Amino acid sequence: MGLLSYFRSARPKSAQVAKERLQILVAHERQMRDAPSYLPQMQRELLAVIRKYVHVNDDAISIQMEQDDNHEILEVNIVLPEDGAGRTKTPELRGN
Amino acid sequence: MPIVRLRSTDMMTVAAQLRRSVERAPEFFRRAPVVIDVSALPDEAEINLAYLLGQLQQMGMIPVALRGGGPALRELAAAQRLALLADAPVPETRVTETSSPPPPPSPPPPSKAMLVTQPVRSGQRIYARGSDLVVLAAVGYGAEIMADGHIHVYGTLRGRALAGVHGDKGCRIFCRDLQAELVSIAGHYRISEDLDEAVRGRTVQVYMRDTALIIEAF
Amino acid sequence: MARIIVVTSGKGGVGKTTTAASLAMGLALRGNRTAVIDFDVGLRNLDLIMGCERRVVYDFVNVINQEAHLRQALIRDKRCEDLYILPASQTRDKEALTKEGVGRVLEEMSEEFDYVICDSPAGIEKGAFLAMYYADDAIVVSNPEVSSVRDADRMIGILSSKSRRAELGEEPIKEHLLLTRYDPKRVERGEMLSVDDVLEILALPLLGVIPESQAVLNASNEGIPVILDEKSNAGQAYRDAVARYLGEDLPQRFIRPERKGLIGRLFGG
Numbered sequence: 023m024g025l026l027s028y029f030r031s032a033r034p035k036s037a038q039v040a041k042e043r044l045q046i047l048v049a050h051e052r053q054m055r056d057a058p059s060y061l062p063q064m065q066r067e068l069l070a071v072i073r074k075y076v077h078v079n080d081d082a083i084s085i086q087m088e089q090d091d092n093h094e095i096l097e098v099n100i101v102l103p104e105d106g107a108g109r110t111k112t113p114e115l116r117g118n
Numbered sequence: 119m120p121i122v123r124l125r126s127t128d129m130m131t132v133a134a135q136l137r138r139s140v141e142r143a144p145e146f147f148r149r150a151p152v153v154i155d156v157s158a159l160p161d162e163a164e165i166n167l168a169y170l171l172g173q174l175q176q177m178g179m180i181p182v183a184l185r186g187g188g189p190a191l192r193e194l195a196a197a198q199r200l201a202l203l204a205d206a207p208v209p210e211t212r213v214t215e216t217s218s219p220p221p222p223p224s225p226p227p228p229s230k231a232m233l234v235t236q237p238v239r240s241g242q243r244i245y246a247r248g249s250d251l252v253v254l255a256a257v258g259y260g261a262e263i264m265a266d267g268h269i270h271v272y273g274t275l276r277g278r279a280l281a282g283v284h285g286d287k288g289c290r291i292f293c294r295d296l297q298a299e300l301v302s303i304a305g306h307y308r309i310s311e312d313l314d315e316a317v318r319g320r321t322v323q324v325y326m327r328d329t330a331l332i333i334e335a336f
Numbered sequence: 337m338a339r340i341i342v343v344t345s346g347k348g349g350v351g352k353t354t355t356a357a358s359l360a361m362g363l364a365l366r367g368n369r370t371a372v373i374d375f376d377v378g379l380r381n382l383d384l385i386m387g388c389e390r391r392v393v394y395d396f397v398n399v400i401n402q403e404a405h406l407r408q409a410l411i412r413d414k415r416c417e418d419l420y421i422l423p424a425s426q427t428r429d430k431e432a433l434t435k436e437g438v439g440r441v442l443e444e445m446s447e448e449f450d451y452v453i454c455d456s457p458a459g460i461e462k463g464a465f466l467a468m469y470y471a472d473d474a475i476v477v478s479n480p481e482v483s484s485v486r487d488a489d490r491m492i493g494i495l496s497s498k499s500r501r502a503e504l505g506e507e508p509i510k511e512h513l514l515l516t517r518y519d520p521k522r523v524e525r526g527e528m529l530s531v532d533d534v535l536e537i538l539a540l541p542l543l544g545v546i547p548e549s550q551a552v553l554n555a556s557n558e559g560i561p562v563i564l565d566e567k568s569n570a571g572q573a574y575r576d577a578v579a580r581y582l583g584e585d586l587p588q589r590f591i592r593p594e595r596k597g598l599i600g601r602l603f604g605g
Binding site: 036047048051052055 | 528
Binding site: 119150240241242243259260261262299300307309310311 | 378379380389390391392393402405426427
């Protein structure tokens with residue numbers, strides 16, 4: 023490795039960063055694309071219900087639909103706010 | 119699809135009026151399918167359908183359907199292989215209307231011209247219904263100004279200007295700086311490409327002389 | 337029966353209209369009867385890129401509304417007699433397009449032409465939807481840049497699920513990727529996504545790579561599709577893309593920096 027290329031590789035190239043970000047994003051979006059159309063609405067409604075009891079942010083809930091040959095998995099992930107002790111509860115609901 | 123709407127049972131008059139319409143825009147009617155609409159006439163009206171069909175065909179049109187009419191007429195039309203349409207009014211695409219003389223009344227005389235003081239920009243469309251239109255500012259590329267009466271533009275005219283859109287050939291367009299994409303009087307139009315270089319950028323008036331559109335610099 | 341090709345991207349400003357104009361011209365120059373339609377109602381541009389803006393009388397919306405016949409609205413190109421342009425309306429909005437109306441016009445055009453190219457507006461709203469709905473082929477245009485690639489991927493998803501072919505369960509739209517504004521020097525420096533990077537993410541067959549070129553701006557300034565600029569890299573790259581679309585197997589020509597003599601070779605790595 024020559025001196026020039028040593029300096030060149032000192033930090034990741036922006037194109038490399040771009041590619042990695044895109045790979046993650048596109049994979050995520052493709053997953054969403056195949057998801058049933060009621061998911062966003064369900065996400066909003068769940069959020070509204072949770073907010074009756076706990077104050078959470080808009081991004082505190084994530085919903086994913088996974089599918090394999092025999093069954094679908096609906097994964098709902100809710101992050102509750104940290105309380106005084108700095109604990110984070112992450113109850114996970116899973117159902118088929 | 120053009121609709122020939124009959125207001126008269128006098129087929130000679132109707133044919134003469136049609137012929138005038140066709141002469142104005144022969145391309146538009148060439149091999150155009152047309153609907154004959156008699157719904158404005160009483161059911162028992164006697165119409166010489168065979169004569170009308172012959173005339174339409176001679177003018178290059180292809181009669182395809184009949185709208186309205188009494189049982190006798192509809193039977194006759196069916197025998198002539200015309201489609202029979204329900205007796206419902208069709209708005210929109212009517213291009214020619216024939217009636218017994220006198221010709222259709224023009225809209226009531228305008229009380230006042232429509233005045234536009236702001237520039238007319240691309241994508242905007244202004245229509246002075248039943249009146250003249252006076253634009254004090256520029257009319258941009260891709261803008262369209264229309265009037266039933268005359269049009270005056272005191273800024274640069276770069277867009278389209280259509281005067282006499284209801285067929286009044288006596289209307290004129292006046293503009294201080296002609297760069298228009300299209301000017302039209304009563305459906306006779308000229309596009310930018312066909313503008314004489316002698317009038318481009320000049321103060322002009324546009325008017326009809328017989329069947330010719332004249333653009334004249336002052 | 338014409339082959340209906342949509343040029344689409346999702347993101348704006350990536351070169352859809354430039355591409356639609358050049359592909360249409362390229363197909364027509366090879367003797368195919370070709371029409372190109374501007375679907376960007378309210379923001380028409382194809383007429384400018386094709387240099388026929390002074391000849392527009394009737395437009396696509398007039399034809400859909402049956403206010404004018406197709407043959408009245410089609411503008412015949414002055415440089416190539418097999419090429420026709422159907423401009424968009426500037427004074428209407430995209431609500432003026434209807435699925436039935438567009439279908440009817442495309443059907444009529446199908447009888448007269450070998451290829452009908454639909455220049456899609458940006459976005460994924462009605463105009464873009466209708467531009468791709470009836471397509472047989474899609475040319476997805478992207479720049480080697482994150483937001484453009486992401487939008488292209490989104491568009492590919494829409495093509496495969498919302499088109500008429502998808503709805504009828506027919507053979508899916510044949511998709512091709514065209515990478516535009518490609519700068520091999522910046523790719524080599526690691527500042528721009530490479531062809532391979534984009535192909536890896538989008539996984540579409542590559543129709544061509546159009547290099548970033550001053551010729552594209554010059555061509556649009558003059559209203560001449562850049563494919564007619566035979567000296568320019570971009571013009572040649574579009575010719576290659578047309579040939580590949582028609583089934584020829586050509587190597588990609590403009591994906592590596594041009595070497596400028598010995599000095600360049602020594603220091604270019």
